[in-house]
Amino acid sequence: MANVKTDQWATKLGVILAVSGSAVGLGNFLRFPGQAAANGGGAFLIPYFCALLFLGIPIGWAEWTMARYGGRKGFHSGPAIMGVVGRGRLSRYLGILSVLIPLAVSFYYTFVEAWCLGYTWHFLVNGGIGIDPAATYTEQAATSSNFFTNFIGASANGAIFDSSLETLLFWLIVFAVNLYLIYRGLSRGIERFCSIAMPLMAICAVIVLIRALTLPANPEFPERNVVNGLGSMWNPDFSALLNAQTWLAAAGQIFFSLSVGFGVILNYASYLRRKDDIALSGLTSAATNEVFEVGFGGLITLTSAFVFLGAVGTLEAVKTGTFGLGFQTLPVIFAQMGPLGRYIGAIFFFMLFLAAITSSISMYQPTLAFLQESLGISRVPAITMIVVICLIGSGSVMYFSENAQFMSVIDDWVGTLLIFVLAAVQIVCFSWIWGIDRGWRELHSGSRIQIPRLYRFIMKYVAPTYLLVVFGFFCFNNLAKWVADIGESVNRQLAIGLIVVVMAFLAFCAFLGEQRWRAQGLDLDGEELLDT
């Protein structure tokens, strides 16, 4: 591409760790155990692994394949790659979602990242968030809840700008670190950072896991011990398998956890070379994510909660959701761990911070590539544009903070609903427009493994059908309420307005890019075939 210097991954592990880092997030440690405990315990793992094998991994392979092919055509942005593989303007403009999703999610994700860093700081420097372990549980829970509410400014719009500005400072730090890493480039910034952060995250997880599994039984309630804590997560309730909600929850968890349909793989894998492996790399990234989710998340969170809260308290904690469990319940548990609690808490929140930052840097890179490609500008002006957009986006999330409604609208409509849409577009383009025969050949070009031929059938029929069924149930369960909620809150309406404005801006950039690419004689509609 004119004016755009092509970046590349420096090592074969680089892209795997970067994609894994993008996939591993707070949900691995906080959302997964909650979903499992609420949907059949160990039995939840049956629909969960079905979704992994028939939905997550095949769509991921499709994304890796399309991205590397698009990269060979000289494109690294989702809209351009989707235009090539989907052969036309409709796919190209639907591909805007692959930029919108990571960009809009970054608006609130860096804010959450700032919470993780802030909690790490408080546990390390202040010994916690002011919870008195001698107080009653109700008082401790109230202290934790108040701290969290004040820290994220949930009491009123603009609250975090009125008080100590502490949260804002943490956000500025994480935003600056993110920008520095993407400014450094793919190999010197993202790859090098993930190569350090991912092993470090694993070390933190092992330390917290060892502490969780060696917690002494509660002297007042001997039944509250580690083994029973594991039981609260893993004891199977087979009747849950007869409930459609269980299968829906499992598919949703896999889907969002693996970062498929998010736009990041579409960008990251486009920097691979012609004969770089993608089949094994895609599988390895998914497997790494599963280690953090099932191997660590499935053992740490609920086990710790059970020892201190018991069965009923743990279920109540799960009902408070991902943020409630992580930022309100777990600090109470760390406060009970004695002198070591502050360090375990600091390590736990630092681990969450690493999980968050390896995800957030992946959210800027697709936008960076898209702005460079579509507008023909270099890295610095493109990053400047990202800074302006994110100051408006993240600034809005932080200012309109009352009850976190603004944030939850972006999470629901972009971070959840549009991911389904983009994944559906991707698997249909791959299997039906581009063609499963060509896609299969391209997937195996340079591959270090032979994927069972059964996956041709799965990628063409099973995955799209599975996805559409899950998407249908998902819309049936949520859409009417989401639409009704918009009418009841100005914050929610403003969030929808922001999403529309960003989408219109990206569509305009895509329009300009289309003119440029056509003028340069690039094959933007995928009419010329490359040998595989």
Add this chain to the structure above:
Amino acid sequence: MKPEGWAFMIVSLAFVWGLAGWCYWKILTAPEAEGNETEPS
């Protein structure tokens, strides 16, 4: 924890750790593919 709970936990952990271990073993032991030239755009 019930015996079925232990069974689900052990099988699940063995699956994810086994899959990840096998993948990284393949990645780290396989030779680099040839013909990795970047096409002009």
